[in-house]
Every structure is written in structure tokens, then in C-alpha cells.
Amino acid sequence: MKLNSFLFHERETLGVVLGDFVVNTRLLNAHYPEIPVTMLELIDRGQAAKDQLQLRINRLKEGEFVQVSHKLSEIQLLAPIPKPRKNIFGIGLNYTEHVAESARTLDTSNELPKQPVIFSKPPTTVTAHQTAVLLNRKITNQLDWEVELAVVIGTGGKNISKETAHNHIFGYTIINDISARDCRRAGQWIVSKGQDTFAPMGPALLTADEISDPQDLDLRLTVNGIVKQNSNTKFMLFSIADLISDLSTVFTLEPGDIIATGTPAGVGAGRNPQEWLKDGDLIEASVERLGTLVNHVKEI
Incomplete structure (x- = not known):
């Protein structure tokens, strides 16, 4: 899975990169509350959360995908972990x-x-x-x-x-x-x-x-x-x-x-x-x- 972090409504947001598009996990979370919305949240919650995220993305229909994704060229990227907890x-x-x-x-x-x-x-x-x-x-x-x-x-x-x-x-x-x-x-x-x-x-x-x-x-x-x-x-x-x-x-x-x-x-x-x-x-x-x-x- 290719992941990034980007700015969405002034908030750090986890993205899943699919070609030229990125799935916005905050928008996905509105429908599926179990989906983590930041990179550290995904890491903390382990393999089960990663599998659940992948499953939800795999099940997206074309119309749903459009509603929860952006063109990669149109988002403001952050570092994958913008604020590490430690050095x-x-x-x-x-x-x-x-x-x-x-x-x-x-x-x-x-x-x-x-x-x-x-x-x-x-x-x-x-x-x-x-x-x-x-x-x-x-x-x-x-x-x-x-x-x-x-x-x-x-x-x-x-x-x-x-x-x-x-x-x-x-x-x-x-x-x-x-x-x-x-x-x-x-x-x-x-x-x-x-x-x-x-x-x-x-x-x-x-x-x-x-x-x-x-x-x-x-x-x-x-x-x-x-x-x-x-x-x-x-x-x-x-x-x-x-x-x-x-x-x-x-x-x-x-x-x-x-x-x-x-x-x-x-x-x-x-x-x-x-x-x-x-x-x-x-x-x-x-x-x-x-x-x-x-x-x-x-x-x-």
C-alpha cells in the first residue's frame, strides 16, 4: 500500500495513493468510522486497521471513489509523518x-x-x-x-x-x-x-x-x-x-x-x-x- 499525508481543511490527513489519485481517509471515515485518519493512527492500530482500510478501498464503487478521492496533483503534501513523536x-x-x-x-x-x-x-x-x-x-x-x-x-x-x-x-x-x-x-x-x-x-x-x-x-x-x-x-x-x-x-x-x-x-x-x-x-x-x-x- 502506498500512503501519504496531506492537508485537508487545515488538518493532517492520511491518504492512500492509487495511480494519479489519493483516497481521503477523513472522507472515508465519515462512512466507516473504524478507518484511521492519520498515519500515526494507522501505525498504532496495527495490521488489522491496515487490512480494514484496504478492504474498504477495494469495495469502493466508481461513484463512491469519486466522492472520497482527490487528484494527487491537487493536494498539499505533508511529510508522511509530519510530527514524529520522538527524534x-x-x-x-x-x-x-x-x-x-x-x-x-x-x-x-x-x-x-x-x-x-x-x-x-x-x-x-x-x-x-x-x-x-x-x-x-x-x-x-x-x-x-x-x-x-x-x-x-x-x-x-x-x-x-x-x-x-x-x-x-x-x-x-x-x-x-x-x-x-x-x-x-x-x-x-x-x-x-x-x-x-x-x-x-x-x-x-x-x-x-x-x-x-x-x-x-x-x-x-x-x-x-x-x-x-x-x-x-x-x-x-x-x-x-x-x-x-x-x-x-x-x-x-x-x-x-x-x-x-x-x-x-x-x-x-x-x-x-x-x-x-x-x-x-x-x-x-x-x-x-x-x-x-x-x-x-x-x-x-
Whole structure:
């Protein structure tokens, strides 16, 4: 199932994407009160709610479909989870070549991590497809890009095994882990990673059953149409199952938690000469099967 969140009468609303149309769950809920109306509500209510939603959509007659749907081109998209309940869990240095380029230019170790490198991005970093990434020159002059596959947790847990980790996934989306490279403080990354609008997310979320192998998805990022990153999730140092298992030994994972799984080589800091985002730049971050997340840079 392909899902999104959009604005309907000034309220966050869950949408089910069918081709060029999106089914409005608030309109569907008016007829079937058991239908959840936001992404987090659907995640919280589990597989039974997802099955019920799918059943109701499958049973819609043509006239009913028209009454509860919109053209995708006519809605205002939000991030799939516009207001995460917790910080996004970010994973640093999770692709071999990115480890090497970071060691050359960002003073990080050139040794491959023996455990996942974890940081976080506050909920206020989240912004949607076709919105602005804000560049505040009073804070940074080194704004950078990072295309990433993001995992959304469906069933929470503690000390989750690698073997059962995929049973805890609700779905997948795209995150552009925007980073201010000159804002690290004493080795800590949250100021670099945590500024407002530094986690563009979307444009949609694909439920886990739609992707048979998340460890074989192409990733690509362009700036102003020029390819900067081009790789595949099979090159992760720590797989999605590894990450879920490791994170759950440290934190209790909960429904709706988001894991940004790391970025491949090709970031601006790793290029020679280094490249930084500037006002007006167009960033397009793509993950196979998930589409393309588009944002522009706006200097404030």
C-alpha cells in the first residue's frame, strides 16, 4: 500500500495513493468510522486497521471513489509523518565509501565502525516534499545533502533479534539528511543535523509488504539536475535488521519511530573541491520504488 499525508481543511490527513489519485481517509471515515485518519493512527492500530482500510478501498464503487478521492496533483503534501513523536534516529558512516570520504574531509576515523554510529534529528527538522530547506548564514556556510532510505517502525520492542527485525517494520520512505558540516561541536552532530527543515521526508510511504528486499534498492541524488550520489542499499555496512536489533538494545523502539539508515558516498563535503548548497538550489533525492523527494534551498 502506498500512503501519504496531506492537508485537508487545515488538518493532517492520511491518504492512500492509487495511480494519479489519493483516497481521503477523513472522507472515508465519515462512512466507516473504524478507518484511521492519520498515519500515526494507522501505525498504532496495527495490521488489522491496515487490512480494514484496504478492504474498504477495494469495495469502493466508481461513484463512491469519486466522492472520497482527490487528484494527487491537487493536494498539499505533508511529510508522511509530519510530527514524529520522538527524534529521528540517524545512522552515520553506514556505507564504506562514505566512511572514506568523511575521513578525508571531516576528521572522522577511516576505520569501518564496529557498531552503528547513532545520532538524532529533532521532530522539528521534518519538512515535506516540494518545501524549502532553510539556509541560515548566521549558523552555517557548509550546507550539505544526504539521500537515505528511512525505515518506519510498526511494532515496537526491546532487544529485537536480527532474525525477527523485519516483522517490526511498518514501511519505508525517503529522508534527505541535510547537514551543516561546520556546526559540529566537540564531535557531537546534533547542531549539524538538527536544524529546522533538515529532514525533508516523503513524498510517500510504502508499506513493508510492498518491498521484498529493502537491501537492494537504488539510491540517487541530484543537485540542479547533476548527479551527486548514486548507489544501492546493498552496500550498507549494517543492514536494516542489524540497525533495528542494535537500536532496540539501547532504546525501546515504538510504533512510528523513524530510522534514517545512512547515506552513500557523494556528499558535498567529500568532493574535490567541496561543494555546498546555496540559495535556489534544487535537490532531488530518489530511492527505487519510493519515488523522488524534491526540495529547494532558501536562504534566510
